[in-house]
Amino acid sequence: MPKQVDHAARREEIAQAALRLCARDGLAGVTIGQVAQEAGVSKGLVQHYFAGKADLLRASAHVLRGEIERHVREAVRDAHGPADTLRRVLLAIVELGVTAVVPLLAGHAFLSMAVADPEIHALYRAGGDAVHRETAALLAASGPAPDVDPGAEAHALLGLARGLADGVLLGELGVDDAAAIVDHHLRRILPGAPTRSDTPSSPQVSG
Amino acid sequence: MPKQVDHAARREEIAQAALRLCARDGLAGVTIGQVAQEAGVSKGLVQHYFAGKADLLRASAHVLRGEIERHVREAVRDAHGPADTLRRVLLAIVELGVTAVVPLLAGHAFLSMAVADPEIHALYRAGGDAVHRETAALLAASGPAPDVDPGAEAHALLGLARGLADGVLLGELGVDDAAAIVDHHLRRILPGAPTRSDTPSSPQVSG
DNA sequence: CCATTGGCAGTACGATCGTATTGCATCGAT
DNA sequence: ATCGATGCAATACGATCGTACTGCCAATGG
Numbered sequence: 001m002p003k004q005v006d007h008a009a010r011r012e013e014i015a016q017a018a019l020r021l022c023a024r025d026g027l028a029g030v031t032i033g034q035v036a037q038e039a040g041v042s043k044g045l046v047q048h049y050f051a052g053k054a055d056l057l058r059a060s061a062h063v064l065r066g067e068i069e070r071h072v073r074e075a076v077r078d079a080h081g082p083a084d085t086l087r088r089v090l091l092a093i094v095e096l097g098v099t100a101v102v103p104l105l106a107g108h109a110f111l112s113m114a115v116a117d118p119e120i121h122a123l124y125r126a127g128g129d130a131v132h133r134e135t136a137a138l139l140a141a142s143g144p145a146p147d148v149d150p151g152a153e154a155h156a157l158l159g160l161a162r163g164l165a166d167g168v169l170l171g172e173l174g175v176d177d178a179a180a181i182v183d184h185h186l187r188r189i190l191p192g193a194p195t196r197s198d199t200p201s202s203p204q205v206s207g
Numbered sequence: 208m209p210k211q212v213d214h215a216a217r218r219e220e221i222a223q224a225a226l227r228l229c230a231r232d233g234l235a236g237v238t239i240g241q242v243a244q245e246a247g248v249s250k251g252l253v254q255h256y257f258a259g260k261a262d263l264l265r266a267s268a269h270v271l272r273g274e275i276e277r278h279v280r281e282a283v284r285d286a287h288g289p290a291d292t293l294r295r296v297l298l299a300i301v302e303l304g305v306t307a308v309v310p311l312l313a314g315h316a317f318l319s320m321a322v323a324d325p326e327i328h329a330l331y332r333a334g335g336d337a338v339h340r341e342t343a344a345l346l347a348a349s350g351p352a353p354d355v356d357p358g359a360e361a362h363a364l365l366g367l368a369r370g371l372a373d374g375v376l377l378g379e380l381g382v383d384d385a386a387a388i389v390d391h392h393l394r395r396i397l398p399g400a401p402t403r404s405d406t407p408s409s410p411q412v413s414g
Numbered sequence: 415c416c417a418t419t420g421g422c423a424g425t426a427c428g429a430t431c432g433t434a435t436t437g438c439a440t441c442g443a444t
Numbered sequence: 445a446t447c448g449a450t451g452c453a454a455t456a457c458g459a460t461c462g463t464a465c466t467g468c469c470a471a472t473g474g
Contacts, residue, residue: 003354005421026319028235032462042423053462105322108315114377115312128379156388159370165353166369167359170321172335173362181363212451239432249453260432
């Protein structure tokens with residue numbers, strides 16, 4: 001056997017470069033040549049690791065999914081109990097607007113692909129459904145108010161977090177404002193939830 | 208003066224074609240030639256009405272904003288009182304996921320432009336802030352619960368609606384599920400709000 | 415020690431991009 | 445009636461795209 005390199009790692013490296021370009025210039029800016037330059041490799045090498053541009057984009061979408069998942073998992077690493085975990089998950093999503101702009105923007109850019117390409121669509125759906133299930137379970141385990149339907153409330157919380165992330169991304173509100181909103185909402189549906197010291201009782205927002 | 212044509216109308220026609228392409232293939236699929244074909248005009252005509260591709264995209268973003276605004280305004284045309292208006296606004300946003308996929312997808316595709324291009328960013332911000340102000344005013348006029356901060360709650364409601372619209376777009380939940388969630392949330396912050404007959408008291412969601 | 419195989423760079427090429435330029439028909443003003 | 449400006453189509457052109465192909469280097473097994 002000749003020289004051995006970590007095939008998967010190289011692919012991920014290049015895909016990450018593609019995601020950076022995607023976040024900077026949108027999907028339109030993702031070019032084999034540009035990706036090669038961004039990744040610091042030759043154009044031929046990109047061809048060596050990806051069958052074509054479609055393959056590259058497909059792989060980038062998978063890496064993107066992993067990136068966001070890693071981001072969220074890291075946020076909940078040392079959480080105390082389901083309620084705290086739930087809170088951290090939501091805050092992590094909101095904070096994508098400032099700490100992980102690349103995955104968030106790339107995710108938006110890939111959205112149009114998700115409605116056209118069945119495989120990407122399935123990827124989005126699978127990820128979204130998994131998050132929803134986990135969120136609903138977390139919510140149910142957090143001692144919610146009696147009138148709370150975990151399934152519907154999970155959709156509400158995730159929708160809220162996603163929407164707030166976009167608002168934060170565009171600068172419509174600050175991360176702390178968004179965090180306060182999430183906490184305020186959580187406090188309403190989790191009567192006995194542990195209120196953290198850094199969250200004011202009533203969120204004040206500029207504008 | 209020679210032949211007279213409605214300059215603005217022609218520009219909007221072509222920009223609409225660009226938005227359709229944008230929704231179908233993302234910003235990457237927006238090409239002068241493709242736009243011309245989609246609009247049913249010659250490539251030269253597109254050049255005649257737009258100084259360049261950047262001008263076309265800029266104009267498309269403006270048309271997009273107008274399109275969404277028109278959609279929402281139409282939804283609140285014959286609303287009864289501020290609470291009902293607020294409800295219709297939020298539902299209109301949620302329903303973008305099914306009734307106005309083109310503007311919604313195009314909006315996502317343009318998001319990356321909004322962080323790079325200051326003019327597009329300002330356009331997004333201006334529109335978002337205006338909607339937020341109107342929403343907050345509507346909320347304040349709807350007789351909210353005493354612990355509700357209209358500014359923060361408006362951000363929450365708009366974030367929720369936007370996030371749910373994406374969920375609907377991807378098929379994670381149905382429009383009726385999303386509508387029920389919005390209604391459920393509204394009922395919590397508006398104690399004396401008029402509950403419409405078609406909204407169940409507790410939203411049930413599949414999955 | 416050398417033949418083989420995979421990692422990698424470079425070049426070639428047809429298609430398509432955005433833009434500049436040209437040509438012509440048409441309508442309004444003089 | 446003619447002249448100039450405008451609407452619009454068509455072509456030309458350099459740049460760049462995605463892909464195919466070729467060639468070299470390095471490392472490993474026989």
